[in-house]
Each structure stands twice: as C-alpha cells, then as structure tokens.
Amino acid sequence: MDDIHILIIPGSLRSDSLNATLAAFASRQAHVLGLKTTLMDLRRLRLPIYDGDLEASTGVPKEALQLQQAIAGCDAVLVVTPEYNGFPTPLVINAFDWLSRITATESQAPGLSTTANKPVALMSASPGPGGALRSMNFLRQYLQMAFQMIVVPQQFALGRAHEAFDEAGELKDARSVQSVKTVLTAVAALAGALRAARQAEQH
Incomplete structure (x- = not known):
C-alpha cells in the first residue's frame, strides 16, 4: 500500500x-x-505521572520527545488498549498528556502539531464479551478532540480474548482476522489519501 508506515502502540505490555x-x-x-x-x-x-509542578521545575521529559518523533515519523497510528474501569489505560493517557505539553523550539514542532490530522485506528481486547469497547469510545473522543487526530470509523473490539489466540499468538476466528485487516486497510487508505493530497499541493 505505497509503503505506508503504521506506528502500533499497545496500551498494556504486562506479561501475557x-x-x-x-x-x-x-x-x-x-x-x-x-x-x-x-x-x-x-x-x-x-x-512520570503528569504533574504541572514537575513540568514547571524540570520541563517536559525528553522521553516524551521520543513519542513525538515516532508519531511524526509514521503515516498513521494504531492504538491497541484494554480498559481499566471502562477507560483507556493510564499508560496511554499519561504519554499523550505529556506529548501535549511539548512546546515549539527552533529544532522541534509543538506536540499538538505533530498529532493534528494524523490518521489513527483503534483496537482493543478483553476477556469480557465487550472486548473493551468502552475504552475505545473514550479514546476516540480524547484523540479527536484534544489532539485533532483523524480516527477512522472502523475499529475492532476482541471479546473473550483469552480464548481467541492459539499458542503461536494467531487469531483462531477467521472473522476476527478479517476485522483486523479491515481496520488496517481503512487507516492505511486514509493515510495514503492524505499523503497524495499533500504531494498534489506541492506541485
């Protein structure tokens, strides 16, 4: 698909x-x-957990710039997160909160300009039947409203996820496999269209 590059961000990286x-x-x-x-x-x-006093005393952690650079260097983002009490994980929210605090300098763009109009897709997994759908709904609103990202309508919530994978980590259900491909195809198509539009403007 025209060499589209997707940054994939898991919202949980604990064992298993x-x-x-x-x-x-x-x-x-x-x-x-x-x-x-x-x-x-x-x-x-x-x-660290975002704290205004911490930011005032030491500034935005340099590690937040790594997230900014990763987003700037990709064509689209895929966030795959569980839900904690119905919300996206603190790991995801805190990282994006710090990203939003990056201000412009001579050598870097502000954090919010990096996310603006960046295509993003959402997936989630949960042992429950809802597949962490609630977290995706909140995350969609958060990324669209606070970060001006373009969240594709296609999304995938994997319910009963503890039973969904084989020993090699492959999804056993063909419909679930197709759902993953549908989300990926949608976000890649949007990224490709936006890239083509930018290139057309330069000519």
Missing part, C-alpha cells in the same frame, strides 16, 4: 497481555498487506 498479543498480530497482518510497522513500548519511556 492480550492487547500486546493483538498488537503483535496486527503488525504481522499489516506486513501481509504490504504495510510497514513499528511497535512502540510506552513503558520504556518511563514517563
């Missing part, structure tokens, strides 16, 4: 995380579709 498993599966399916992917480990950023 179902969402990390789904993110890895989505990455493999993306390669089948001819897409490039990068899996990002938000835990490695070791970002």
Whole structure:
C-alpha cells in the first residue's frame, strides 16, 4: 500500500497481555498487506505521572520527545488498549498528556502539531464479551478532540480474548482476522489519501 508506515502502540505490555498479543498480530497482518510497522513500548519511556509542578521545575521529559518523533515519523497510528474501569489505560493517557505539553523550539514542532490530522485506528481486547469497547469510545473522543487526530470509523473490539489466540499468538476466528485487516486497510487508505493530497499541493 505505497509503503505506508503504521506506528502500533499497545496500551498494556504486562506479561501475557492480550492487547500486546493483538498488537503483535496486527503488525504481522499489516506486513501481509504490504504495510510497514513499528511497535512502540510506552513503558520504556518511563514517563512520570503528569504533574504541572514537575513540568514547571524540570520541563517536559525528553522521553516524551521520543513519542513525538515516532508519531511524526509514521503515516498513521494504531492504538491497541484494554480498559481499566471502562477507560483507556493510564499508560496511554499519561504519554499523550505529556506529548501535549511539548512546546515549539527552533529544532522541534509543538506536540499538538505533530498529532493534528494524523490518521489513527483503534483496537482493543478483553476477556469480557465487550472486548473493551468502552475504552475505545473514550479514546476516540480524547484523540479527536484534544489532539485533532483523524480516527477512522472502523475499529475492532476482541471479546473473550483469552480464548481467541492459539499458542503461536494467531487469531483462531477467521472473522476476527478479517476485522483486523479491515481496520488496517481503512487507516492505511486514509493515510495514503492524505499523503497524495499533500504531494498534489506541492506541485
């Protein structure tokens, strides 16, 4: 698909995380579709909980710039997150909160300009029947309203996720596999269209 690059961000990376498993599966399916992917480990950023006093005293952590650079370097983003009490994980929200605090300098753009008009897709997994659908609904609103990202309508919530994968981490249900491909195809198509529009403006 014209060498589209998708940044995949799992919202949980604990041992045996179902969402990390789904993110890895989505990455493999993306390669089948001819897409490039990068899996990002938000835990490695070791970002502190956002605190205005901390920001005032020490500034935005340099690790937040790594997230900004990763988003700037991709054509689209895929967030795969469980729900904690119906909401997206603090790991995801805190990382994006810090991203929003990055201000412009001579060498870097502000954080919010990096996310503006960036295509993003959502997936989730849960042992429950709803597949963490509630977290996706909140995350859709959060990314659209606060970060001006373009969230594609297609999304995938994997219910009974603890029973959904085989020992190799592959989804056993053909409909679920197709749902993953549908989300990936949709976000890649949007990213490709936006890239083509930008190129047309330059000529």
